[in-house]
Every structure is written in C-alpha cells, then in structure tokens.
Amino acid sequence: xxxxxxxxxxxxxxxxxxxxxxxxxxxxxxxxxxxxxxxxxxxxxxxxxxxxxxxxxxxxxxxxxxxxxxxxxxxxxxxxxxxxxxxxxxxxxxxxxxxxxxxxxxxxxxxxxxxxxxxxxxxxxxxxxxxxxxxxxxxxxxxxxxxxxxxxxxxxxxxxxxxxxxxxxxxxxxxxxxxxxxxxxxxxxxxxxxxxxxxxxxxxxxxxxxxxxxxxxxxxxxxxxxxxxxxxxxxxxxxxxxxxxxxxxxxxxxxxxxxxxxxxxxxxxxxxxxxxxxxxxxxxxxxxxxxxxxxxxxxxxxxxxxxxxxxxxxxxxxxxxxxxxxxxxxxxxxxxxxxxxxxxxxxxxxxxxxxxxxxxxxxxxxxxxxxxxxxxxxxxxxxxxxxxxxxxxxxxxxxxxxxxxxxxxxxxxxxxxxxxxxxxxxxxxxxxxxxxxxxxxxxxxxxxxxxxxxxxx
Ligand SMILES: Cc1ncc(COP(=O)(O)O)c(C=O)c1O
Numbered sequence: 001x002x003x004x005x006x007x008x009x010x011x012x013x014x015x016x017x018x019x020x021x022x023x024x025x026x027x028x029x030x031x032x033x034x035x036x037x038x039x040x041x042x043x044x045x046x047x048x049x050x051x052x053x054x055x056x057x058x059x060x061x062x063x064x065x066x067x068x069x070x071x072x073x074x075x076x077x078x079x080x081x082x083x084x085x086x087x088x089x090x091x092x093x094x095x096x097x098x099x100x101x102x103x104x105x106x107x108x109x110x111x112x113x114x115x116x117x118x119x120x121x122x123x124x125x126x127x128x129x130x131x132x133x134x135x136x137x138x139x140x141x142x143x144x145x146x147x148x149x150x151x152x153x154x155x156x157x158x159x160x161x162x163x164x165x166x167x168x169x170x171x172x173x174x175x176x177x178x179x180x181x182x183x184x185x186x187x188x189x190x191x192x193x194x195x196x197x198x199x200x201x202x203x204x205x206x207x208x209x210x211x212x213x214x215x216x217x218x219x220x221x222x223x224x225x226x227x228x229x230x231x232x233x234x235x236x237x238x239x240x241x242x243x244x245x246x247x248x249x250x251x252x253x254x255x256x257x258x259x260x261x262x263x264x265x266x267x268x269x270x271x272x273x274x275x276x277x278x279x280x281x282x283x284x285x286x287x288x289x290x291x292x293x294x295x296x297x298x299x300x301x302x303x304x305x306x307x308x309x310x311x312x313x314x315x316x317x318x319x320x321x322x323x324x325x326x327x328x329x330x331x332x333x334x335x336x337x338x339x340x341x342x343x344x345x346x347x348x349x350x351x352x353x354x355x356x357x358x359x360x361x362x363x364x365x366x367x368x369x370x371x372x373x374x375x376x377x378x379x380x381x382x383x384x385x386x387x388x389x390x391x392x393x394x395x396x397x398x399x400x401x402x403x404x405x406x407x408x409x410x411x412x413x414x415x416x417x418x419x420x421x422x423x424x425x426x427x428x429x430x431x432x433x434x435x436x437x438x439x440x441x442x443x444x445x446x447x448x449x450x451x452x453x454x455x456x457x
Contacts, residue, residue, distance in 0.1 A: 028055025031434045033410070041405070044442045045412035049221065049254045049375065049429035052281040052341075053331055060286045060327045067323035076317050084317040087326040091291060094263050094329060098272040101296035105309075106289065106317040106325075110253035110279035111145030113290035114215070117275045118149050119311050121213035121247045124274075124298045127305035130245065133212040137203050137246075139175040141417070143223040144215060144251050153215050156223045157420030171203040175220070176230050179368040179379065180387065180418065193233030201240045213247040213275075218265040221254035222414050225377030225425040226370055234269045247274040247298065253290070257281035258332055259429065260373035261342030261350055268372070274298050284431075287324035288315075337432040341374040350374050352436050356443040357428065363447055364454050365396070374432055379417060379425040380450070389422040396453060397424035403449035409442055 010018055023035035031054060033041045043051060053060075067083060074081060088104040095102075105120075107113045118136055125133035138144065140155035151160050152167040155175075160167065174182060176196050178189040185192050204211050218234060220227040241248040248271075255265035256278035262268055264276060275298060279290035302309055315321075332338065343350035350373050357376050360366050367381035380397060382390045390396040397413035404411050417423035430442075 030054045030056070031431050031438055039408065041408050041410045042438060042442055042445075043410050044404075044430050044434075044446075045410060045427055046281075046374075046429045046431055047285060047410075048280075048412055049259065049427060050280045050285040051431045052258060052374075053284045053328055053335070053337060054431045054433040057286075057331065059331065060284075060324055063327035064287060064320050064324050067320050071319055073319060075314065076312065081317065081319050081322075083319055083326065084322045087322045087329070090326060090329055091293065094333075095276060095293045096263065096267065099276070099293050099295055101299075102294045103299045105292040105294065106322055107279075107292065107313060108288040108315050108318065108321065109290045110251075110277070111147040111150045111290075112313060113253070113277040113279055113292050114145045114150040114153070114251060115147055116292045116311060117215070117249045117277050118153065118213070120275060120292065120294065120298065120302075120309070121249060123306075123310055124247060124301050125212045127301040130212075132208075132210050133245075135170045135207055135211045136249075137171045137173060137200065137207075137211055137214045139216060140172040141175050141177070141220070141224045141420070142172075142215075142217055142251075143221060144217075145253075154223075155420075156416070158416050171207065173199045173203050175224065175227075176233055177220075177224060177227050177417075178230060179227075179370065189230040191230075191232075193230035194236055196230075197233055197236035197240060200237055201244070204240070204244045204246055211244070211246045213249050214241050215249040215251055217251045217253075217255065218269070218271070219255045219260055219372055219375060221251075221375075222412065222427050224417050225379060225414060225427055226372070226375050227377075228370065228372050229269070234266065234271045238271045238273070241274075249273065249275045249277065251277050253277060253279040254281075254429070255375060257329075258338035258341050258373075258432070259375050261338065261344065261348075262373075263338060265372075282328070283321065283324045284328050286328060287318075287321040289318075289321040289325045291325075332432075335433075340432045343371075343373050349432060349434060349436075349439075353428070353430070353434070353439050356439050359443065360447060360450070363450050365390075365450060371428070374429055376428040377425045378428065378446075379423070389418045390424055390455075392416075392422045394455065395424075397426055399453040400424075400426060400446075400449050403452045404446060407445040407449060409445040409449070411446065 027034040138153040143156045144150045183192040250273040276293040283289035340349040368379040401413035412427040
C-alpha cells in the first residue's frame, strides 16, 4: 500500500491531497495510533477533535458487532429500532433539562446534522405561520460543515471560496476573538460581548423579518481555534434570538459530548438553545454518527402542525452507528470522562493540559494559548509585540505539525484565523484518557517542533 505517490500518478483512493504523503494507519489503542511501518503516534488532537474515549476500546467494537449480527439496517420510513429509541432517550437526558420532552434525529456526521438543523428551523417557522422566514445568520470565521447548505452558513473563507457561486449567501456577523478583539478592549474583554451581540440584532433587523435562525459554535472549533466567548455574549445572543422569533442553533459538533468539561458547552453559560447539533465525540470516531437534539417547542410545532418532517437520509439512525454511540455514552459516563475534561477542576486531566500548554507562552512565535476543557489552540505570530501573523505561504502551522509528526506527535494545523487567509494555529484536543506523563511528553515535543519551525532570519 503506497503512502506517497509520484506527482502525476495517484492511488485508487481519492485522498485529501495529491501532494501530501499519508502513512497507512493500521491500529489504535488509548491515545496512540500506529502506522503500517510500526511507527507510533500520540494523538494529541483526537485526530480532528473526534476521539474522546481513546482508541481501540473493545467494548465499543463488541456493541457494534452485536448489533450488526442482530440487525444491520432497516429504513427509517418503515421501522424504528429499539437501539435508536433507547439511545435517543439516553442522549436527551444527557442534554439536560432544556431538551426535556424534545427528540433526537441521528445522522452520519456533523455536516448532515447541520443540514438537518437548517431545514428543521425553516420548517418550524413555516409550521407556526412565519412563512417569510428562511434566512440563517451565522458568524464570520465559523465552520459548520462541507455540504453546500452547511457551507452557506460557514464563514471559513478558504473552505468556501471556490464554491461561493454555488451557495446561497446570508449575513455573517462579527465574532468575538479576544486575542485580536475588534473593539480593542482594555478590560480583558469583559464588556465587548454585548457589542458583538448587538451586531446580530442589527443583522436580524435589517433582514425584513426573513431570519429563521442564527447558528453559532459556543466555543469556536477549528477555524478560529478554541475561542471562548466573552462574558454575557451567548446569553445576549440567546435573548436577542428569542425576542425576534429567531431560532438559536448551537453547533456543538466539536464542543459537545464532554469535550469542554460539561456535557455540552452551552452549559458553561446557562444558555438554552432551540436546536443543538453534535457529532465527532458522539461516537468518538467508532462509527459515522451525528445528532440533532431538538427542543420540545420545535418538535411540538411539527408534531401539532403538518406532522411530518420533510427530510431524510437513507442512513439516518443507522443501527450500527447508534449502537456505537450508545456504547460510547455509557463508557464516558462510567469512566467520568466529562469530569476529566473539566479544566476548572483542580487536578483534572484538562487542568493538567491547560497548565502544560500555558507553559508554551514563552516559546518563540507563540502568540496565544486559549481554550477550555480538552479543547485548546496555540496561535503563532511572527512578532509577539504587534501580533503580526506569518505570511500565509510559509504555512507555519503546517510546518510545526510536520515537525511534530516526525517526533511521533499528531496535532491539527489550521490557517486563516486572522482574516481568512493569514494566521496560524494548532488545535489540541486529546482523548480524555491521556495521562499527565503523556501530556508532559507531548508538550515537550511540541515546544521542540515549534522551535525547529521558526524561520531563520
Ligand atoms: C463546528 C463544526 N461543525 C460542523 C462540522 C462538520 O462535521 P463533519 O466533518 O462531521 O461533517 C465540523 C467539522 O469539523 C465542525 O467542526
């Protein structure tokens, strides 16, 4: 099996890049992955903030195999299944009081879940007689998925640029980003949350009553890099949405399922969304799985209205995927992994990670270290005093990631946090089973990888 192919030829698999070499991965256990040559990698970013429970957990594989033996698939237009019904109830309970009496729609991942949420929001508005409402406002520098609908509400410039003629444009509003705050705050961004929220209100007011929903990542995922919102921001956003009859969709594809030290990140700010989207940690990567958690108000509108959700995928509520998700949920509860991911709890895995990463602030080119729970980002700058980013062509984040891989450390490099093109950061989101020694080793490797990548002047 080739891990790299000569320019002008390629493997039978359409890979993400025709230029990069990809080692064939063959095994995983705990925080480690191995390639076919026997090289071991510590998965410091949970692949792409996916793995939360660790690799190679036998009981998840057993639950999936048992389901496959019993019943591999039925179509959701003909049957429901006990495994999907039970898991939906478990997940609703995990999502807390806000979703009491609501329901869950299972998909195969984040993008499908976002598509589902967008259509659900539109249908909700139609069901309650608000037929003019169809627009979905989102934030610049956001990422909600790679399907065309999800891309239309994503602000990630790089990922959407060539597809722009194909997507419907709605308003994108400004987003808090404290390291580079647009309001030049001198009070550690204590008050600017209200200013950002006010921009949302302005956008809603200028859309002639056509806004159906606002979609937001409570903690920014990859695009901006683990930016935690300033105090009061999400609460104000929720209040503005409610006042204007606009549904609040929170995208917890990355931040959900314990990753930030709460079951869902919105719990940090006591915000009650109408629709919550999650994926990644939901199955920890053991099966393709996403979920849309729907509040009672939204579900009731459809149940008491047309009675039919105008939407469906062949593989929604796939029995093997939901069996994996249910087994993952039971395991993360049994092992108390959400507690481990709470960076505010002294002595937790996440607190250890936070202080180890904070220690990188003195490293050459490290401009910012930010995050919460087990979701962190390290932003690089060419000049610490002015916060000047590296030229995008240098691909500094990519260089650091490559130097880290050489050392057997996997991190997730992203470019564009400053303006869509420039800005380099790494997302750090390890499995919650990582030990203090493994954190220590990883941060040492990362420091060396950063030092090695700094351009010589
Ligand atoms: C916040 C957020 N939403 C949606 C998605 C899309 O999820 P998927 O890649 O599973 O389709 C992602 C993926 O990274 C994400 O980070």
